[in-house]
Amino acid sequence: MDAIDKTKQDAEKLAAAKEAVKLVQNDDVVGLGTGSTATFAIKELAERIKKGLKIKAAASSVKTEELAISYGIPILPLETLGSINISIDGADEFTETLNLIKGGGGALFREKIIASLSKNAIIVTDSSKKVDKLGAFTVPVEVIPLALQYALNQIEKLEGKSVLRKRDGKTFISDNGNYIVDVDFGLINNPDKVASQLNQIEGVLAHGLFINLTAKVIMAKGDEILIFQ
Numbered sequence: 001m002d003a004i005d006k007t008k009q010d011a012e013k014l015a016a017a018k019e020a021v022k023l024v025q026n027d028d029v030v031g032l033g034t035g036s037t038a039t040f041a042i043k044e045l046a047e048r049i050k051k052g053l054k055i056k057a058a059a060s061s062v063k064t065e066e067l068a069i070s071y072g073i074p075i076l077p078l079e080t081l082g083s084i085n086i087s088i089d090g091a092d093e094f095t096e097t098l099n100l101i102k103g104g105g106g107a108l109f110r111e112k113i114i115a116s117l118s119k120n121a122i123i124v125t126d127s128s129k130k131v132d133k134l135g136a137f138t139v140p141v142e143v144i145p146l147a148l149q150y151a152l153n154q155i156e157k158l159e160g161k162s163v164l165r166k167r168d169g170k171t172f173i174s175d176n177g178n179y180i181v182d183v184d185f186g187l188i189n190n191p192d193k194v195a196s197q198l199n200q201i202e203g204v205l206a207h208g209l210f211i212n213l214t215a216k217v218i219m220a221k222g223d224e225i226l227i228f229q
């Protein structure tokens with residue numbers, strides 16, 4: 001992952017977000033991601049709505065829902081949706097094979113539902129997010145509280161080093177009322193295998209390995225827009 005300064009990184013996030021929002025069409029149901037890059041996209045979408053674009057949206061977190069509502073974007077309850085036309089979300093890491101690590105903001109479960117429902121799941125990133133192998137960023141795993149110790153034991157058997165996520169000194173609780181465990185697997189040679197091993201642990205609601213869920217990554221690098229699909 002290349003180090004870039006925050007101003008440059010924000011400019012790249014904005015450029016990628018703008019490019020993705022151009023793909024949204026009238027009457028689309030749009031899945032809205034969570035995080036700073038998704039926030040740029042939500043603001044851009046709000047600008048297009050002001051100019052007459054008609055869409056409805058589904059939010060991947062309470063924060064995103066509040067933000068969207070504050071911009072006048074109509075929100076549909078996720079549980080009512082059988083499909084989504086296009087979704088726009090960020091990522092913590094991606095590879096050219098379109099595998100991702102997501103969940104830095106703790107919204108991985110709803111983000112995964114949105115990506116799974118989406119006919120066109122678009123990921124928007126700055127250039128620091130592209131990696132040759134996933135795993136420098138720890139894999140967020142959402143665990144139902146009563147299964148915490150069991151899940152930690154099982155993750156240890158997979159040789160993952162777990163840290164229970166905290167925020168401001170308190171245990172972080174997801175929008176779904178669960179814990180997030182950040183797991184260091186080192187660089188991941190076989191993300192499909194790790195994803196399916198995590199899927200088999202009782203009490204794991206979701207994990208941040210997004211495998212075969214992405215149609216396109218739009219990455220900005222300086223003034224350039226790069227598309228991976």
Ligand SMILES: O=C(CO)[C@H](O)[C@H](O)COP(=O)(O)O
Nearest residue numbers: 035036037090103104105107
């Ligand atoms: O998965 C996410 C939230 O759960 C975000 O998309 C990811 O953490 C990237 O965030 P940012 O755009 O702020 O870098």
